[in-house]
Amino acid sequence: MANPAILTVDDDPAVSRSVARDVRRRYGDRYRVVRADSGPAALEALREIKLRGEQVAVMLADYRMPQMNGIQFLEAAMDLFPRARRVLLTAYADTDAAIDAINVVDLDHYLLKPWNPPEEKLYPVVDALLDAWLAAPDEAISETRVVGHRWSAPSYEVRDFLARNLVPYRWLSADDAEGGRLLSAAGLTLDDVPLVVTPDGTSLVRPGEADLAAHVGLTTSPAEDFYDLIVVGAGPGGLGAAVYGASEGLRTLLLEQRATGGQAGQSSRIENYLGFPDGVSGAQLTDRARRQALKFGAEVLTTREVVGLESAGAARMLAFGDGGVIAAHTVVLATGVSYRLLDAPGLAGLTGCGVYYGSAATEAPGCAGQDVYVVGGANSAGQAAIYFSRYARRVHMLIRGGDLRRSMSQYLIDQIAANDGIEVHPYTEVAGGAGEGRLERLTLRDTRTGETRDAEASWLFVFIGAEPRTDWLAKAVARDDRGFLLTGGDLLAGGRRPPGWPLPRDPYHLETSMPGVFAAGDVRAGSVKRVASAVGEGAMAVALVHRYLEAP
The missing domain is CATH 3.40.50.2300 (Response regulator)
Incomplete structure (x- = not known):
């Protein structure tokens, strides 16, 4: 400074x-x-x-x-x-x-x-x-600053992107004095937000993620054209593969479309991961894994969308959304899953303005003294409910079933039961929402009787299951009827190898229907949806990569 x-x-x-x-x-x-x-x-x-x-x-x-x-x-x-x-x-x-x-x-x-x-x-x-x-001096500020509106979806997207990529930043409301001064200094008005000001004074008006990443120090371009291993997706499975691949001497490239950590990176606290008896936040775990991969020499690229995969002799070719192409001997697909959108009238236009998919931890301080609604009954919903209960007046968990035992770990069920700030509403679903420019009320429906009631609400966080991020693969590799990747023995229908399989051996355990392409984590059919299992599959995929590369 x-x-x-x-x-x-x-x-x-x-x-x-x-x-x-x-x-x-x-x-x-x-x-x-x-x-x-x-x-x-x-x-x-x-x-x-x-x-x-x-x-x-x-x-x-x-x-x-x-x-x-x-x-x-x-x-x-x-x-x-x-x-x-x-x-x-x-x-x-x-x-x-x-x-x-x-x-x-x-x-x-x-x-x-x-x-x-x-x-x-x-x-x-x-x-x-x-x-x-x-x-009484003016404060010197060395981090990135974001000027925006509280109920602005583009402002939320910028904040969420920076937070999930562990980029330090300071949030300034456009209505506050300092936010107004920055807008004035950049020659902008209230209608131009979000404004991002980098530490070197560069002003970015409503930046896209790729532009934002390039200006805040994230790497977006590969250093080489060919690698031993390319890992697609930087959730726990992808990070595990990158760490083990790079540590064992493979030229490793890790590609992530949005932010390292995946859904696990959004978790406020993970308490059942081996070696962390006091728990660890998803952001902390992600940061450690990312730094570990970089220490061993892996390249990590952000905001790179992969839109195609094909075989080209001994190489596996990946196509980027911007038209670029990159190749490797082997590929690990660890693209994870996405939260399903809540199909209820009135909510689609309120995403980022009171309706959020995932924990959206950046919004927690804004919930102070207010009621928060969490939809879902799995571990991610439970972790979010506990986290938001530190800020909110009351957290309402909406679940379609009668209790949480079917889909949530017992340790979370016990914590929720002991937390006076959390109320579980069984047999309840969101039937609709409304608001002028932001969420203001919800319509809730009893799944047994069909009766509805209205509730004032400004905050809704949705965790209603997941869909695999595999549409971009088209017919390149085999998938099940829900889009999850088939691997290993699941490809041997009737004891026969998959159509077009060119090798004299059966597919390895985590190998897809394209030789040299492996799957790890939640994107794989039949996987256990836990952080530890995803990391383990990432490590196991690298062991199978070595076997593939060493085969005659």
Whole structure:
């Protein structure tokens, strides 16, 4: 972070150089002196400083300047840096104007030109102003900043993307003073959000995920054209495959369309994963696994959508959504599953505006003192309910069945039963929702009687089962009737190998109907939907990759 700035602005080149020289001589070791030759140029400099998240301690502006005089400049500058101390440089004839400016722009001091010697007439004034500023300075900000609206779906998508990719950021409401200052510095209005400002001062207006990833330090392009192993999907299965593949010397590339961790990465707390007796959040587990894969030399790419797979002799070719192609000896498909959309009238247009799929942990603080509704009865729903109960007035779990025992681990059932802030509503489903620009109410239906009732609601989090992310594979590999990938023995219908299988051996345990292409984790038919099993399958897939590569 750069030193705080002292800005001087004067249209007379000789005076401008003199002011900057005297200020730099005494304060240059602690402050950065910024010199401008007009009010508009000085405002542009202030906007750049604001976008970079840096500080301005003192502004010294000449009164008599064309286009914009010193008072007008300081008045405009207050909107960007209200805590910076303000000094007007005046001639003796302009002292009345300087005195009037004390009320107009809350002027801290005015200096008569010339001020020689500066040791007597300049430095004592600036010393006092710097001491006053240091007692209550503007905050220096080094992380990415996001300016948006609370009930804006694009704003939510940006925040969720950054949070899931473990990119530190600061959220600023466009309606708050600091959010408004950033919009002004970027030359934008309230209608332009979300605005993302990176630490180097780059402004991104409503950025797409690929553009956002490229500007916040995430890697989006591969370093090579060919790899030993490409892993598609960076959930627990994919991360496990990447760690073991890279650690065993394979040139490994891990591709993720949105964020590492998958659904597990959104979990607020995982308590049944081996080696973490006190539990671990999905984000923490994901971060450790990602850093582990990178340590062993794996490449991790974000926002790369894979849209096709085909065999080309000994190579396996993957096509990207942007038209690019990449190849490898072997592929592990670990694309996981997606939450199903809640098919209820009125909800489709409210996604990101009160209706969320997955835990959306970034929204938890906003739920403070309000009721939260969670749909679903599996572990992910239970973990979310416990997490949101720390913030919400009450968490309502809506389940279609009579209790949680069918689909939830016992340790979570026990925690929910002991939590006074969580209420389970059996035989209940969401029949509809409504609201102007955001969720305001839900219609709930009793699954036994069909009776409905309305409930005021601003927060709905949906966990209603999952669908495999395999449509992009088309007919490249065999899938079951629900889209899950068939592997190993499941491909041997009637004891016969799958149609078109070119090898004299049967498919390996996790191998798909395309030799050299393996599946791991939730995307595989018959898999156990647990983090530990997905990681284990990722590791086992790498062992089978070695067997495939070493075969004659």
